[in-house]
Amino acid sequence: MKIIYTLPSLVLLLVFQFSISQNSIPIDTTHWTINARSYVLENYKGQDAIYLQAGAMTLKNRTFKNGTIEFDIFLKETQAFPGVYFRAKGLDSEQWYIRPHLPGKPDANQAAALTNGITPWQLYFGPKYSFPYNYKYDDWTHVKIVVNENKAQVFLDYSETPNLSWNLFFPPQEGQVIIRGGNQSGFHIANVKVDDTTSTLVDFSPIEREAIEGLVNSWEISNKFEETLVNVPSKIDSLINSRTWQGTITVEEGTAANISKKIVLRDGSKGNTVFAKITINSDRDQTKLFEFGYSDRVIAILNGNPIYKGTNRWRSRDYRYLGTVGLFDSVYLNLKKGENTLLMAVSEDFGGWLITGRFKDYNGIKIE
Numbered sequence: 001m002k003i004i005y006t007l008p009s010l011v012l013l014l015v016f017q018f019s020i021s022q023n024s025i026p027i028d029t030t031h032w033t034i035n036a037r038s039y040v041l042e043n044y045k046g047q048d049a050i051y052l053q054a055g056a057m058t059l060k061n062r063t064f065k066n067g068t069i070e071f072d073i074f075l076k077e078t079q080a081f082p083g084v085y086f087r088a089k090g091l092d093s094e095q096w097y098i099r100p101h102l103p104g105k106p107d108a109n110q111a112a113a114l115t116n117g118i119t120p121w122q123l124y125f126g127p128k129y130s131f132p133y134n135y136k137y138d139d140w141t142h143v144k145i146v147v148n149e150n151k152a153q154v155f156l157d158y159s160e161t162p163n164l165s166w167n168l169f170f171p172p173q174e175g176q177v178i179i180r181g182g183n184q185s186g187f188h189i190a191n192v193k194v195d196d197t198t199s200t201l202v203d204f205s206p207i208e209r210e211a212i213e214g215l216v217n218s219w220e221i222s223n224k225f226e227e228t229l230v231n232v233p234s235k236i237d238s239l240i241n242s243r244t245w246q247g248t249i250t251v252e253e254g255t256a257a258n259i260s261k262k263i264v265l266r267d268g269s270k271g272n273t274v275f276a277k278i279t280i281n282s283d284r285d286q287t288k289l290f291e292f293g294y295s296d297r298v299i300a301i302l303n304g305n306p307i308y309k310g311t312n313r314w315r316s317r318d319y320r321y322l323g324t325v326g327l328f329d330s331v332y333l334n335l336k337k338g339e340n341t342l343l344m345a346v347s348e349d350f351g352g353w354l355i356t357g358r359f360k361d362y363n364g365i366k367i368e
Helices: 007-023 227-231 233-241
Strands: 032-044 047-059 067-074 083-089 092-098 109-114 140-148 151-156 164-167 176-180 186-195 218-222 245-252 256-258 273-282 286-295 297-302 305-311 329-335 338-347 354-359 365-367
Touching: 007 186, 032 186, 067 083, 083 109, 083 140, 092 140, 092 151, 092 176, 109 151, 109 164, 176 186, 227 233, 227 273, 227 297, 227 338, 273 329, 286 297, 286 338, 297 329, 305 329, 329 338, 338 354
Parallel strands: none
Antiparallel strands: 032 047, 047 176, 047 186, 067 140, 067 186, 083 092, 083 176, 092 109, 140 151, 151 164, 218 245, 218 273, 245 256, 256 354, 273 338, 273 365, 286 329, 286 354, 297 305, 297 338
């Protein structure tokens, strides 16, 4: 049968085909830079897909600021973290990813910033940045992320209402789109679309987190050094005196200050530890209770003397322990009249380079 198009219908058809071609991005090395331990381009479960293991693929010759990112992923119930970076620039990025090994759990997924190469999920935790979801492992899961200036939403499996709404972490800027396939586990990804024209949000109602009252608002941060150096008490004075100070960081989320905002952990130089410093002016000799939190390890030093050592790393206390930051530790500070220096030597592996604290009672003291 011969089909005859009228001019208006032909125009509509061409517009539709142009739209599809603009949004659907073939998965190949022409359109993507693929860096992975291994990958296979193949037809899988009826879709032209990539099997991407221990790596990521970056969209070539195109940046993204506002719009919609969509893709299909075939999940396996294994510990991995497949997802998408967007507005990626250098070591900073917005991101959302899946924890396919945690179906139905409150932290089945995660929205978080990538800050100087670190994803501080130990700071960005709870229902503000995650939601429970019962994943399927016998069919494709559809992911849609809508980005509009400083806001984003995620919709799974063609939901008409957002599964999560959150405020983004960096000022709006153009950046790359990077899809990652998970750590050692490989995942099939198909039907990638990036649409710069559609950024309409639906009932944007982010969850707010209650701030912790009374926190020390800012900390001065030193340059980094090797963690082993602070474990020798006789050398602490020389270690302190040889530091240079890089500026201050302030509390985020009403919870903790993010050291990676100031220091790059993995820049090729040695060191995974910094001093976070506050100066306490006391109107008399007195003892004050200081409550604090950190990630991953800390040694507290008051006026040059080490007084506390602890670990808050992921799985450091039991196999389910997340290492999220909060006021879970405390120490009595023997303050002298006048100026006192509290240093927290904070060491990081992954998950968030964080410090926070407050005095139970601020009477008679002032934080500089």
